[in-house]
């Protein structure tokens with residue numbers, strides 16, 4: 001059974017139609033990105049699924065109708081907004097216990113969720129002293145209260161720096177591996193690349209495409225003619241591998257773990273083949289645009 005079913009979802013604010021007849025299903029364990037320009041309707045769609053906005057059409061979470069069985073349906077959903085307003089003087093522990101009580105859950109569960117997002121060494125710190133990344137992890141811990149199978153996230157790393165973003169994405173990857181289902185809006189392709197298996201393209205309130213991260217990349221970066229191929233080789237082989245590649249006309253340089261080679265988009269595997277034919281041991285490789 002689908003975890004989330006959206007049928008002909010239409011949302012109007014007064015005379016303005018913001019979402020038009022959106023239909024899709026999301027299976028348990030899927031990770032789906034909502035992609036689209038500002039004002040496309042991503043946040044509105046998430047708020048309809050949460051049942052906090054009236055709408056036309058039907059939304060079901062695990063068979064529960066969001067409108068008619070809202071309370072039960074919402075127990076299956078955790079929500080991470082772009083930025084959460086916390087009580088600044090409460091500690092991390094008090095905040096989580098407060099939200100657990102609000103949801104009628106055992107406050108003891110709060111600690112478990114804080115451990116899950118690696119905040120166990122911040123328990124007695126007032127929320128106002130947390131970094132942006134720690135605050136967002138606290139928001140994630142609150143969304144995990146009650147252990148809901150579906151997580152909705154609205155541009156979850158929009159306000160974070162590069163490092164906190166990577167940490168947050170890693171936590172979401174762990175949750176995915178544990179079987180959670182994710183539906184998140186984003187403007188960052190790296191989030192799509194690292195987290196999503198599927199992308200819903202929204203434009204002017206319409207579902208323009210139900211596609212893949214790879215297809216989105218080709219649409220976003222049609223002009224990429226070269227990639228960087230990072231090759232991991234035993235240290236003892238790096239210099240001679242570099243020479244071999246240079247001899248064959250490649251632009252190549254050393255990096256921390258091996259070599260980096262500039263390759264044409266239609267010959268990405270050529271340096272790998274060349275090195276392996278020449279007897280080098282390529283341990284691993286990564287490809288970057």
Ligand SMILES: Nc1ncnc2c1ncn2[C@@H]1O[C@H](COP(=O)(O)OP(=O)(O)OP(=O)(O)O)[C@@H](O)[C@H]1O
Nearest residue numbers: 013018036037038039040041042043044045185187
């Ligand atoms: N409460 C509201 N009343 C009237 N119009 C609204 C309301 N909330 C959203 N809208 C309008 O609905 C449209 C979609 O907004 P929404 O926030 O869902 O877009 P979005 O795709 O999330 O955009 P962004 O990427 O900028 O967050 C916008 O034109 C917005 O102005």
